[in-house]
Amino acid sequence: MKVDVVIGLQWGDEGKGKIVDVLTPKYSVVARFQGGPNAGHTMEFDGKKFVLHTIPSGIFRDGTTNLIGNGVVVDPAILMGEVEKLNAAGVPTKGRILLSKKAHLILPTHRMLDAAQEAAKGGAKIGSTLKGIGPAYTDKIGRAGLRVGDVLHPDFEKKYDALKQKHLALLKQLSYPLNVEEEEQEEKKWKQSIDRLRAEFTIVDSEYEVNSLLKKGNILAEGAQGSMLDVDFGSYPFVTSSNTVCAGACTGLGVAPCKIGEVIGIFKAYCTRVGSGPFPTELHDEVGEEMRRQGCEFGSTTGRPRRCGWLDLVALKYSIMVSGATQLFMMKADVMDGFDSIKVAVGYKINGAATDRYPYEVDMPVEPIYREFKGWKQPISGSRTEKDLPQELMNYVKFIEEQTGVPVKFISVGPDREETVSR
16 A cells, blocks of 8 residues: 655645545545645635645545644644634534644744744745744754644643743844733633643554554545745745655655655646745736736735746756656646636746756746747636647647656646546
């Protein structure tokens, strides 16, 4: 049995949540392996829209076990809020979620540190979601963090207070204006969520659990953010704080590399990015605005408008190489319905020299080298088979397959789980 991995190949917001939801009937276990509530996995079906931040996207399928792995950072207050929203919508969660003892906790003071550190950067902001993700991972790497398993120990309050005091000292150094009343309210809500975590969740040694479950059937590992935001291989320093590439599934779940099966890479028919950082194919004109409008490109976690641009094959091929994607899923092809022509970057010019490699120096001027395709100029959201799709779209898809060497297995033609063409 194998762990099949779903990863984003761009700068996040590729549509991983929908694909996990589409794929889950084939799996009895769906596992999140990195990131935290900075994720925003959106799913639409039966006329309803759901956004998940921590809970795996398999929660909507009956009989599916949903594992939050050790590589995830968990804000108990956000997690319990997510549980309440699902339950209110008629989606049961009790007994369907396993939570790793080794997952690290996000404290209220982590969120304050996130805001203080981002403000201190001034014009060099990286575009943090301000959810406390970076500071929580910093404590993890600095061997100072609190883990989910700690909530089961009698000295948890002592450990919590020690870390809180450390954070308050850092906030004082950063001249962060503390609101004592607000801080106390946030802390009270957080501690109540910790009590519910103990009472309502199955807290497990996830590395043992996931390997035991693997003996019974294949597992679907769900990544968050995108490969170009990977802390090692992304556009550093404008990245997230975890490994978003396929290798992160091994360290974030406790499975051996030989257990990895299919690597399913998700990409949009165009590119988007939220926050700061390099974006070679970004459009600052009416075409980019039209992409944003047609694609409803606003962050599901932050609500911020996403930057939009043409598909970047240099970055896409780089992500495919690093993660070893074995199949591709193209998302939001329907957003391109109205364009007369569609461009795709096949290379860059840097200091006058052409290259097909993503550069180390992410802040240098990059001029994309484009290939142009005729648009299909017709709605495709009603398509359910490949023969329903226009030839102009298939020409675009086949070019991507030729350039990447990886087959495009699915084409999404709308936000609903049914609006998907399998090839």
